[in-house]
Each structure stands twice: as C-alpha cells, then as structure tokens.
Amino acid sequence: MRATIFEAPGKVSVVDRATPEPGPGELRLRMAAASLCASDVRVYRGEKYAKPGVVPGHEIAGVVEAVGEGAGFAEGDRVVVCPVVACGHCRFCIVGRQNRCVDRRTLGYDLDGGFAEQLLVPAELLRVGHVLPVPKSLPLDIAALTEPAACTLNSLELCEVGAGTSLLIMGAGPMGLLHLIMARALGSSPIIVSEPVAERRAIAERWGADLVLDPESQDVLAEVKAATGGYGADAVVVTVGLHAMVNPAIDYVRKQGVINLFAGFPPNQTVPFDPNIIHYGEIILSGSQNATTEQYRKTIALLGQVPHIDEVVTNRYDIEHAPEAYSSRLAMSGLKSLVQFAGVDSA
Numbered sequence: 001m002r003a004t005i006f007e008a009p010g011k012v013s014v015v016d017r018a019t020p021e022p023g024p025g026e027l028r029l030r031m032a033a034a035s036l037c038a039s040d041v042r043v044y045r046g047e048k049y050a051k052p053g054v055v056p057g058h059e060i061a062g063v064v065e066a067v068g069e070g071a072g073f074a075e076g077d078r079v080v081v082c083p084v085v086a087c088g089h090c091r092f093c094i095v096g097r098q099n100r101c102v103d104r105r106t107l108g109y110d111l112d113g114g115f116a117e118q119l120l121v122p123a124e125l126l127r128v129g130h131v132l133p134v135p136k137s138l139p140l141d142i143a144a145l146t147e148p149a150a151c152t153l154n155s156l157e158l159c160e161v162g163a164g165t166s167l168l169i170m171g172a173g174p175m176g177l178l179h180l181i182m183a184r185a186l187g188s189s190p191i192i193v194s195e196p197v198a199e200r201r202a203i204a205e206r207w208g209a210d211l212v213l214d215p216e217s218q219d220v221l222a223e224v225k226a227a228t229g230g231y232g233a234d235a236v237v238v239t240v241g242l243h244a245m246v247n248p249a250i251d252y253v254r255k256q257g258v259i260n261l262f263a264g265f266p267p268n269q270t271v272p273f274d275p276n277i278i279h280y281g282e283i284i285l286s287g288s289q290n291a292t293t294e295q296y297r298k299t300i301a302l303l304g305q306v307p308h309i310d311e312v313v314t315n316r317y318d319i320e321h322a323p324e325a326y327s328s329r330l331a332m333s334g335l336k337s338l339v340q341f342a343g344v345d346s347a
C-alpha cells in the first residue's frame, strides 16, 4: 500500500508499506478520507511529539475490508474511528472520559493513522468502542470530519452552549468556523466571531455569525458587551494557540461564564493573569482536547444537520500528494485539507 509517513519535523514522505493483516480482534480499513488537523501541523513544525516513521492522520473515515476473528464488524461496513487507544480501566476511562486516559495512545501519533491506503485498527481501540458506524446518508468525506467536529462538540458542551447561549469564538480558522456552524445547530445566540483575516471574517458572516469583529480595528470588548446586554459572553472559546489571546478572553467573558482554551499552545511559554478576575467573577477557565465516545456518537448524528459542513474541506489531495496537504495548511490557504482515496465511498 502507499502510505504517508512522518519522518522528522519538516519531513513527510509517501512510501510503499506492507499491507497490514488483521489479527484476532483487529480490522483492516480501506481508507476513504482523512483530514489534516492543526495538531498534525504542530507535529510537522516540531511543536508536538509524534513517533518518527508513523503514518499520520487521526481524522479518519473508511470501509471495513478485512475482519480479524471476533472483531465484530462486517466487510463493507462504513465507519469512522475515534483515534484514542484507551486502557478502559483507569479512573477516566471508567467514567467515560477515554480522551483523558492515563495510558492513552493515539492513532496518527503513536500508532499508524489514516494517511495511507489501508489502516489496521488495533484490538484495544475496538474494545473501547472507538470504531463507529456511519449512516448511509453521510458521505465518507464529510464523515472524516467526525473527529474535529466531536472535539468541537466537547468544547461546546464544556461551555454549556445551547439554545440562547451567547458565544464568542476567537479565531475563524477551520476550528473556529466549525465551532460557529455547530453552535448554530445547537441553538446558540448571539454568536460573535473575532478574526483579523478579512477573508475568514467574510466566511464567518456568510455562515451565519450574528456579529463578526476585526480585533485589529474594532473594540472587541465594547462590541461584545453591547451585544450581550452589558454582561460579556456566556462562553468564550479560544481557537487559536496564541498566548496573547488568553487575557482578552478573560475580559470578554461574563461573570460565572466559561472560557475554553480549545487550541493547543506552543510549548514552554506562560501567561500571567490576574487571579482576582477569576475569583471575583467566579469564572471557569478550562481547556478541552479530543472527545468522549458518546460525543463521537452524537456528532455522527449531528453532522448531517450542520449547515455549511460540506464547505469546510477546501483542499483535496490524493495519497501521492498528501505532503501538499501540509504545505497548504502552513500557507493558510483555504480551510481544511483532506487526503481522499478514489473509489472507496459507496454512499
């Protein structure tokens, strides 16, 4: 099979690899689509660890091609994968927070992921329910967005975003925009987006944000207060890993509101903040990363109803051109990049 491998920071290549044979409890998928995550770009930049030689790609949709004994799926099943290999018995796993498992490994970082024609699904991943069926109505190139959309749902649920919740999304990159359209589907209002790039502000406007702000030329604090009856936003999500965005987020949230640091930040830097603002405001400052199995299930059900989801992927590559998926993200061209495999989706 043809496979993309991460060799070292700045170096991904496409090589021949032996087609994996599933053992007992394992599956082999024929990949349909895998999208590139900002965290893959962080690995490429050397800001986040991945094992040298690993096949990247953790936003995965495919079709079951070979079934190991007792794996519990049938050939031809259309599936998505939650890339988290969790132990199933630590304190986090037993309450359903497999994404915080203390013995967690992840496809695309520690184990081979989806930027290859075929993917071996480990038995430990299947055992925790991390292969999920995709309804026929959902094309597999959209189903590949289940992982980023589930991460977004985890973020929105943490912020208790629902009908009538005011939400400020800081950054309108692919993940900020995914927050916008999913929050809209959940009934959040008003939704405010702050983004310095004009092209991205235009997309946020077109995709239904109630208020779109340019932080470089507008007074975001005054605008957010004006749009929320003077209180500040019920929830603020920081979708870009810039340390300079943390203190403004603390200013924009209302008392007893929630700030979620959704993005990962460059390592070895800190942010000073005034703890009294958190104390007297009873503000919750949190982070979120990946999602629970239950949030994956909900996301698959929700994806078909999320407006503009079919416009999130703007750059498509075949496996031979997978390294270009990285360069287009580094150049910030378009939104999501997808590695797509011809002739797999039977939707």
Ligand SMILES: [Zn+2]
Pocket: 037, 038, 039, 058, 059, 147, 148
């Ligand atoms: Zn991702």
Ligand SMILES: [Zn+2]
Pocket: 086, 087, 088, 089, 090, 091, 092, 093, 098, 100, 101, 102, 103, 104
């Ligand atoms: Zn665990």
